[in-house]
Amino acid sequence: MSQIQLLPAVEKFLSQPGRLFIGGTWQDAAGGRRFAVENPASESSVAEVAEGDERDVDAAVAAARAAFTGPWAQHSPAQRGLLLFRLAELLDQHREELAQLITLENGKPIANARGEAASAANIIRYFAGWPTKIEGSTHPVSPASGAPMLNYTVREPVGVCALIVPWNFPLTMCVWKLGPVLATGCVAVLKPAEQTPLVAIRLVQLIEAAGFPAGVVNLVTGLGAHTGAPLAGHADVDKIAFTGSTQVGRLIAQAATGNMKKVSLELGGKSPNIILPDADIVRAAKGAADGIFYNQGQVCTAGSRLYVHASVLDQVLEELQRHAAAHVLGPGLDPANSMGPLVSARQLGSVRGYLQRGQEEGAELICGGDRPAHLERGHFIQPSVFLDRAERACVAREEIFGPVLTVMSWTEVDELVLRANDSPYGLAAGLWTRDLRSAHRVAAQLKAGSVWINCWNVVDPASPFGGYKQSGWGREMSKNVIDAYTETKSVFVDLA
Missing domain, CATH: 3.40.605.10 (Aldehyde Dehydrogenase; Chain A, domain 1)
Structure with missing residues (x-):
């Protein structure tokens, strides 16, 4: 088109x-x-x-x-x-x-x-x-x-x-x-x-x-x-x-x-998105992908840290790769394209720097990682997914403001909450689960101005919006x- x-x-x-x-x-x-x-x-x-x-x-x-x-x-x-x-x-x-x-x-x-x-x-x-x-x-x-x-x-x-x-x-x-x-x-x-x-x-x-x-x-x-x-x-x-x-x-x-x-x-934000083992994995993975790839990841509430229970990690990674590959990159004025460019050459340079540093610091690049080969002009970057088992790379700690997702696995809920809150930011957080009790218990412990359960980035003028901490x-x-x-x-x- x-x-x-x-x-x-x-x-x-x-x-x-x-x-x-x-x-x-x-x-x-x-x-x-x-x-x-x-x-x-x-x-x-x-x-x-x-x-x-x-x-x-x-x-x-x-x-x-x-x-x-x-x-x-x-x-x-x-x-x-x-x-x-x-x-x-x-x-x-x-x-x-x-x-x-x-x-x-x-x-x-x-x-x-x-x-x-x-x-x-x-x-x-x-x-x-x-x-x-x-x-x-x-x-x-x-x-x-x-x-x-x-x-x-x-x-x-x-x-x-x-x-x-x-x-x-x-x-x-x-x-x-x-x-x-x-x-x-x-x-x-x-x-x-x-x-x-x-x-x-x-x-x-x-x-x-x-x-x-x-x-x-x-x-x-x-x-x-x-x-x-x-x-x-x-x-x-x-x-x-x-x-x-x-x-x-x-x-x-x-x-x-x-x-x-x-x-x-x-x-700013470096928002944690959490997938519990009982979640609808297909729905949760799509929500996680939309939460980071929407607006080319240039969103203060982007769900850039994804915590996935170890028992469903492989399935979630497979779904994330599928969603990343489905995006069609190109000029936003073409309705056939689902992802546009980053806003400037400076922003593109910043995101590419994070992609390089993430790999140098031990994060495993699952997909993406560079400019799309078919686009010669424009500040485009592929939707990218990292797996960081140690959770020490810059891509797991710093706000990138691009379509870059870092995935970490977890097994114990109490440890998970500590990790999710271990950030100078507290703008947003989310979790995916079928268990209403787990949803409310985890949401109560997350230090964020907005918490989304089985959804992401829902904003309404009748509801307050803002952040904790920095x-x-x-x-x-x-x-x-x-x-x-x-x-x-x-x-x-x-x-x-």
Whole structure:
């Protein structure tokens, strides 16, 4: 099957240079610089966008502050909800357009990009219901004076929020953060990853079309050092929300100490996936394969450590090889392909380095391990499986962010849990079993923010998402995230 034809709207969008959006105005970067956006499947440039710097960050933060204290503050909760519902409808109407942009700049198969675009509308629709439900409370206080007192609390928006999002789910990560920002009455400066700015630009165009006041959402595209860093440390930013690597998360947290801004971090993972001997092995092996090969393994929750009971190890390895071999690698715009490229040459180099080091450190390569021979261009890598009996190789310990699975065997449950938890990360974990008692017992002992039983990577806007340990601070989604974007004010009234 040949590649799908780009929509005329997408071709028109790509023909126009991407610009910054500050204070309701589309504009070039202050320094006049631009950078190219690459299609990772062809290694060719598909568009150029503005390369912002500290001056643009300052202007965007000032515009956000003006909107927060001005027109946006006059919008009632019901009006905010109506605007979010309108945005969700626009996302639905432009779903195919958004999906094509995602695949062009990220590389993922078009079917996965369409799913991401559909999910984005649902997430915004979920948060559209929140503005009228952010409530305070009254408290039966007992002051020492004995005077009658009324005490109540109100929830107020934090203020100017810096949103720094990654490239692996370039639309989803934007709406995960913009949803609660807009629902609570905050304002935003959005900084997308330099690898995937296009769908963020189109999203902000739809936000403008939905009727949000100028300055409520501002967009600054550019490189991390020149835009992300000054945004994280900006003295007039009240909160920063970041999704990305744990290494960069540490830098974000340090930068936030200048004015003690609120911080939420969704960081890396090395998630354990466990197959108990009584599991449906065919189903579990497929779930394990999908858990690591989906999105080319470029998922923070990727099930990259697979613990298989020794009694079913050979059967699971055979199934994993079958699933890896079934993947068809190629450009994501061809619907026949089930696995696209990695996002960049740098990411490809990193994954290939892990594949080489894993073998040097004693892990047994079961399948994959290199670039596919039939693809001369593009940042493609074969889905790969290691068996590491000693569990000491780097591929069993470090986050790879590629389609690389490391399998280990086990025999005793208590030892298994210790091994599964022996990681600086704690983002996700999973297990496969037919025994309900075993499922709950093991799940209770796993140190992870999400635990999936007989499934993997199930995420819903009504359920909190985040990690233990070095996988992050705070939670995305659900009612939990509303706390991250609001301040609680306690008010005492003397009734004497």
